[in-house]
Amino acid sequence: xxxxxxxxxxxxxxxxxxxxxxxxxxxxxxxxxxxxxxxxxxxxxxxxxxxxxxxxxxxxxxxxxxxxxxxxxxxxxxxxxxxxxxxxxxxxxxxxxxxxxxxxxxxxxxxxxxxxxxxxxxxxxxxxxxxxxxxxxxxxxxxxxxxxxxxxxxxxxxxxxxxxxxxxxxxxxxxxxxxxxxxxxxxxxxxxxxxxxxxxxxxxxxxxxxxxxxxxxxxxxxxxxxxxxxxxxxxxxxxxxxxxxxxxxxxxxxxxxxxxxxxxxxxxxxxxxxxxxxxxxxxxxxxxxxxxxxxxxxxxxxxxxxxxxxxxxxxxxxxxxxxxxxxxxxxxxxxxxxxxxxxxxxxxxxxxxxxxxxxxxxxxxxxxxxxxxxxxxxxxxxxxxxxxxxxxxxxxxxxxxxxxxxxxxxxxxxxxxxxxxxxxxxxxxxxxxxxxxxxxxxxxxxxxxxxxxxxxxxxxxxxxxxxxxxxxxxxxxxxxxxxxxxxxxxxxxxxxxxxxxxxxxxxxxxxxxxxxxxxxxxxxxxxxxxxxxxxxxxxxxxxxxxxxxxxxxxxxxxxxxxxxxxxxxxxxxxxxxxxxxxxxxxxxx
Numbered sequence: 061x062x063x064x065x066x067x068x069x070x071x072x073x074x075x076x077x078x079x080x081x082x083x084x085x086x087x088x089x090x091x092x093x094x095x096x097x098x099x100x101x102x103x104x105x106x107x108x109x110x111x112x113x114x115x116x117x118x119x120x121x122x123x124x125x126x127x128x129x130x131x132x133x134x135x136x137x138x139x140x141x142x143x144x145x146x147x148x149x150x151x152x153x154x155x156x157x158x159x160x161x162x163x164x165x166x167x168x169x170x171x172x173x174x175x176x177x178x179x180x181x182x183x184x185x186x187x188x189x190x191x192x193x194x195x196x197x198x199x200x201x202x203x204x205x206x207x208x209x210x211x212x213x214x215x216x217x218x219x220x221x222x223x224x225x226x227x228x229x230x231x232x233x234x235x236x237x238x239x240x241x242x243x244x245x246x247x248x249x250x251x252x253x254x255x256x257x258x259x260x261x262x263x264x265x266x267x268x269x270x271x272x273x274x275x276x277x278x279x280x281x282x283x284x285x286x287x288x289x290x291x292x293x294x295x296x297x298x299x300x301x302x303x304x305x306x307x308x309x310x311x312x313x314x315x316x317x318x319x320x321x322x323x324x325x326x327x328x329x330x331x332x333x334x335x336x337x338x339x340x341x342x343x344x345x346x347x348x349x350x351x352x353x354x355x356x357x358x359x360x361x362x363x364x365x366x367x368x369x370x371x372x373x374x375x376x377x378x379x380x381x382x383x384x385x386x387x388x389x390x391x392x393x394x395x396x397x398x399x400x401x402x403x404x405x406x407x408x409x410x411x412x413x414x415x416x417x418x419x420x421x422x423x424x425x426x427x428x429x430x431x432x433x434x435x436x437x438x439x440x441x442x443x444x445x446x447x448x449x450x451x452x453x454x455x456x457x458x459x460x461x462x463x464x465x466x467x468x469x470x471x472x473x474x475x476x477x478x479x480x481x482x483x484x485x486x487x488x489x490x491x492x493x494x495x496x497x498x499x500x501x502x503x504x505x506x507x508x509x510x511x512x513x514x515x516x517x518x519x520x521x522x523x524x525x526x527x528x529x530x531x532x533x534x535x536x537x538x539x540x541x542x543x544x545x546x547x548x549x550x551x552x553x554x555x556x557x558x559x560x561x562x563x564x565x566x567x568x569x570x571x572x573x574x575x576x577x578x579x580x581x582x583x584x585x586x587x588x589x590x591x592x593x594x595x596x597x598x599x600x601x602x603x604x605x606x607x608x609x610x611x612x613x614x615x616x617x618x619x620x621x622x623x624x625x626x627x628x629x630x631x632x633x634x635x636x637x638x639x640x641x642x643x644x645x646x647x648x649x
Contacts, residue, residue, distance in 0.1 A: 305379060514545075
């Protein structure tokens with residue numbers, strides 16, 4: 061950072077009474093947007109644009125409050141006293157929840173973008189606009205928390221847990237969160253705002269305290285909050301989550317003991333569950349039909365890493381009593397934690413232990429003695445040694461003689477572990493130990509399994525393609541599991557195979573049911589107008605006021621000609637507009 065661009069030097073020149081290295085500190089569960097807004101309020105007359113430049117090095121007024129950029133500059137402006145960029149991103153923004161199930165590559169890209177400020181395509185790369193669950197997060201606050209914050213800290217502020225996507229309840233007070241009108245109009249993007257009651261309003265929703273939708277909706281917010289807490293520690297294992305979901309579906313009678321989904325029953329029940337919750341922003345795109353419900357369940361069971369946390373939370377709320385019930389199910393599926401809590405430091409420590417273990421064994425120590433000196437279990441030591449290519453001496457056990465050789469030969473050919481257990485009479489733990497401790501066996505077993513699954517999936521897919529004359533959409537319906545396996549593991553072959561048969565021409569995009577969408581927007585617009593009229597304001601209704609209360613319609617307003625019923629209703633709003641947006645008699649621009 062050069063001297064002329066130093067934020068501290070700029071501060072001395074322009075506002076000498078304010079120093080970013082001053083005493084301002086994080087408040088509990090505060091977002092980076094909130095502390096920046098507090099700093100702006102305390103700076104004494106500094107413009108919104110100046111605050112953005114001094115704290116984030118940006119020549120624009122403000123930044124996105126949900127997934128901001130320039131956090132590396134922010135950390136340097138305070139000389140690291142508020143934390144380093146990565147710590148701030150994970151502890152003071154909603155990013156950890158959004159990338160909870162993503163690969164290390166995607167996580168690194170997102171971190172780099174937010175630290176350096178290149179966030180232009182971040183939401184698109186994370187698939188948020190295409191999710192139909194909302195790409196922008198409104199600022200939300202709890203009125204009870206605001207009162208407590210004013211008493212304890214002198215000012216209300218934005219709590220991170222309230223800003224999480226899909227969270228519409230204050231978990232602490234079990235109450236609905238209020239929505240900032242400024243954040244929905246886009247004003248918050250260019251100004252540094254703190255919660256004010258006159259800027260907050262109830263969200264547009266059908267959820268009511270007097271029916272069953274209230275506890276269900278609260279439950280979803282609780283699941284999202286817990287997922288966020290887990291995601292801060294590290295990436296969440298989508299494989300363990302998918303396994304727990306499958307086991308619970310089997311227990312509910314919605315899947316066969318083999319794990320195959322009973323599509324009709326499961327999708328119908330999941331759709332009914334989502335309908336019982338009620339409508340609210342962020343949730344309206346979850347299992348909106350039985351077909352969508354099936355697609356979502358299938359995606360979760362396939363352990364897709366791009367699974368949206370809101371879709372995951374709704375599915376968990378459907379199948380599990382509470383968060384503890386879900387965690388218990390995960391632990392019964394795998395001894396591996398559902399989140400990867402390992403850090404770079406712990407990884408380096410494990411590598412050092414592995415090297416020390418190998419050196420001790422090569423020096424003549426027994427595996428058990430070397431394991432004791434390294435402070436690990438003997439089974440762990442055996443597995444580590446095999447990973448490093450060190451042969452492990454075998455102790456006398458039931459796994460010996462011809463039976464052992466037959467088991468090894470079967471595993472090298474990719475046999476199911478359950479089948480080997482049945483043939484030898486050994487336990488599953490014995491087979492697993494054999495795989496871990498026999499040099500090269502586990503790698504050979506995985507390769508054989510891969511070849512078997514690949515050949516089987518290829519054969520099934522080619523049969524389906526030929527049966528439906530190259531119609532890949534129809535083929536996917538009858539062989540969805542084969543297609544999913546090939547797409548994840550053998551995509552190049554899959555794409556080549558799809559070109560071998562002439563396919564019917566299809567639309568390049570998803571079909572949109574504009575008639576249904578028109579009816580949905582019409583209902584939402586009517587509710588918004590009724591809510592405005594019920595407030596008793598003498599001001600005429602404006603188009604922007606309706607769009608602010610129905611943000612989904614605002615996003616699609618450029619296609620208003622495809623929504624004729626909604627367009628007609630907006631034109632015939634009961635109160636005329638002086639500015640020409642609405643006029644009496646149904647005319648309008």
